[in-house]
Amino acid sequence: MDVHLVDGTYELFRYFFAVPGHTARDERDVGAARAVVGSMLTLLEDGATHVGIATDHVIESFRNDLWPGYKDGSGVDPVLLAQFPLLEAALTAAGLRVFAMVEHEADDALASAARVAAADDRVERVLIATPDKDLAQCVVEGRVWQFDRRKRELIGPDEVIAKFGVPPESIPDYLALVGDSADGFPGLQGWGAKSAGAVLSRWGHVVDIPEDPTTWEADVRGAAKLAVTLNENRELAALFVRLATLVDDCETIDDVDELRWTGPTEDFASVADYLDQPALAERAARLADARA
CATH class of the missing domain: 3.40.50.1010 (5'-nuclease)
Known part of the structure; x- marks a missing residue:
């Protein structure tokens, strides 16, 4: 059925x-x-x-x-x-x-x-x-x-994966980084669909993304600046992941x-x-x- x-x-x-x-x-x-x-x-x-x-x-x-x-x-x-x-x-x-x-x-x-x-x-x-x-x-x-x-x-x-660049289990982390205007949270400044997809396709979850962008093993433009934003806002990112997790x-x-x-x-x-x-x-x- x-x-x-x-x-x-x-x-x-x-x-x-x-x-x-x-x-x-x-x-x-x-x-x-x-x-x-x-x-x-x-x-x-x-x-x-x-x-x-x-x-x-x-x-x-x-x-x-x-x-x-x-x-x-x-x-x-x-x-x-x-x-x-x-x-x-x-x-x-x-x-x-x-x-x-x-x-x-x-x-x-x-x-x-x-x-x-x-x-x-x-x-x-x-x-x-x-x-x-x-x-x-x-x-x-x-x-x-x-x-x-x-x-x-x-x-x-x-x-x-074709649409977001990440598997289903990474969708809450993806939304945490890029934001969700329909639900009312902004994500992290500078992070967009391409950068979030590239990094999460390698690391899966925000909590697992290394602090050092040289170890990301992902081709991301402006990785150093994105890493600074993430490292300064990890608690906020974790909150957004919780908001996005059903x-x-x-x-x-x-x-x-x-x-x-x-x-x-x-x-x-x-x-x-x-x-x-x-x-x-x-x-x-x-x-x-x-x-x-």
């Missing part, structure tokens, strides 16, 4: 900026939530059987206590933020397993569920449905893949059977009506009947 783990936060943002928001009957803005629910039904119609969806129920997480500049939801359109609880309720009514994260982030939930699923011998592939670079650290040869649903691309270790022991599932979709709940018809799309309930019912 394949296990699909979906970044619901990414999906909601994507559809918020891609589709009209208002229903025809009043001015409730439900368009993004409605589109995500429809997209998840499409995933099921395409053959998915075990699905988990992670959302940032609260944008803030424990990382905000570690770094004051970490993303906190400020600047996010309140109309978008208001659709998170609606999306979670609608997906749950559709019979899908939702991880609504509060202390941790949706990415942590995806990493945690992926770890459980990958350990199950019945699972052929774990597909983490998101293009988010953070999740590249979860990729495992032959077991865990990133899946860009929009581009229909599977991302394995080779693709991670937590993989969050409370999500104990068994992949918890992710099996068996059909919508009795409430889904009224939820679909609230979303001004009764056809969603009809689609879910037809699919459940076909699998019965």
